Amino acid sequence: MYMSFEQFSAALEVLIYIANDTNLAKVKCGHPAIPLNARVSLSSPGLAPGTVATYKCDEGYETFGNTEISCSPSGKWIGELPFCGTNIAYRKPANQSTTVRGGSALNANDGEKSTEHDGKRCSETQKEASPWWKVDLLQAYAVKVVRVTTRGCCGHQPLQDIEIRVGNSSTDLQRNPLCAWFPGTIDEGVTKTFTCARVLTGQYVFLQLVGVEGSLSLCEVEVFTTDEFSVDRCAPRGAAEDVQLAAFARTCYEFGVSRGGSFAEARSYCKSHNGDLVHGMSAGATSFLYAELERRKPMLKTQLVWIGAQKEPGITSRIWKWVNGESMTA
Secondary structure (H helix, E strand, C coil), X not given: CCCCHHHHHHHHHHHHHHHHHHHHHHCCCCCCCCXXXXXXXXXXXXXXXXXXXXXXXXXXXEEECCCEEEECCCCCEECCCCEEEEECCCCCCEEECCCCCCCCHHHHHCCXXXXXXXXXXXXXXXXXXXXXXXXXXXXXXXEEEEEEEECCCCCCCCEEEEEEEEECCCCCHHHCCEEEEEEEEECCCCEEEEEEEEEEEEEEEEEEECCXXXXXXXXXXXXXXXXXXXXXXXXXXXXXXXXXXXXXXXXXXXXXXXXXXXXXXXXXHHHHCCXXXXXXXXXXXXXXXXXXXXXXXXXXXXXXXXCCEEECCCCCCCCEEECCCCECCC
16 A cells, blocks of 8 residues: 555654553543641542642641642642641740730730730730740741731831741740741731741741831731641540630640549549540640640639549558659659
């Protein structure tokens, strides 16, 4: 069989097209990565080009960044993964350079996001050079996002040239790596999200007006990490709506403020929820629990609470041990 050059070229083009089409049919993306505290759903189970992966953060975690990525014709996922974080600054110890007009540093991480300070709901320093505010997270966390709610109304305390640092120095904030810097003035009464250029690990988060003489007033500061349990994750199945829960160091705590009882009864209740009385506390956990109990003090039925420590049998024994068998240290 003979064919002209033109016929041969046309046949070759068809063969190349079929080959390319076959190769495209074989291209697929691998299963997309799943970030911490997130779930993914796929628009097509075949993972062929054009497939969209949609992410949703678990209950109690907020979503930052993209929620979708797509499979490219080359078999690679296009787009950055989302960040699913929980706020770890809530009610942690806070301090600031100075305090005026009832503007306690703790007002800036009490969960109250009102931008009106008349009721002493925001922090406030005096007018000074480079005022600062800091929160102690009680242990080092990998921090990615810091969200700030500014004070509203009337141009009294605008935030100018704000700098956010995350690190392990509690006294020299300049030793802590820079998370974000915002030159200029931030609008009043707004909530602004700052994303660190890279994940920073540290126990302290500082906010400072750099090179500015003014007053630093913050209505709420939230610090987000993927490294902590959310309160929603801690909730036991079938828990009552008024259950008192908190999380620290990837450990869930339930506070039985509305009931009394003996040590045995308290421990039996904890075990029925697949836990135990608090035991083996670190310095950070002790500070965390003290603060949590202090703010629940008005709700406590008694002035005493049980912790998971028992004295060894014997009238003269002075040895105490945690319920997990480890010895207590002074």
